[in-house]
Amino acid sequence: MMTIAKRLLATLVALSLSFAGLVQAAPLAGNASALIGTEQAAAAQPGRALLEQTLARADVLAALQTHGVSVEAARDRVAALTDAEAAQVAALIDQAPAGGSDVLGVIVTIFLILLITDILGWTKVFPFTRAIK
Numbered sequence: 486m487m488t489i490a491k492r493l494l495a496t497l498v499a500l501s502l503s504f505a506g507l508v509q510a511a512p513l514a515g516n517a518s519a520l521i522g523t524e525q526a527a528a529a530q531p532g533r534a535l536l537e538q539t540l541a542r543a544d545v546l547a548a549l550q551t552h553g554v555s556v557e558a559a560r561d562r563v564a565a566l567t568d569a570e571a572a573q574v575a576a577l578i579d580q581a582p583a584g585g586s587d588v589l590g591v592i593v594t595i596f597l598i599l600l601i602t603d604i605l606g607w608t609k610v611f612p613f614t615r616a617i618k
Contacts, residue, residue, distance in 0.1 A: 532572035
């Protein structure tokens with residue numbers, strides 16, 4: 486039994502050593518499959534790149550100054566975000582309406598809700614409606 490275990494162990498070690506010779510080192514710079522630098526890695530993060538591009542826009546800088554936020558503080562906060570947080574904020578920017586906020590949609594929705602509650606007789610906001618009760 487001990488001889489079988491020794492042979493199995495010797496075979497396993499021999500296979501491991503033979504496969505260890507197949508492992509290759511990382512290629513040097515200048516090769517197409519070379520290691521990438523920090524700048525290239527940062528450029529490969531679309532969320533962070535979108536946030537930095539957004540902070541470079543003149544209208545965003547003016548809005549930050551209007552609200553009393555310094556540009557340096559905003560850039561520091563973007564730099565402090567993790568990759569997941571930067572991607573989440575970038576997704577929120579992509580989903581935001583182009584005009585900022587949809588004030589007209591909110592006003593129409595409130596009007597319709599009040600109109601329906603007036604018709605149902607739950608409220609009496611508009612004088613031109615009659616309750617169905």
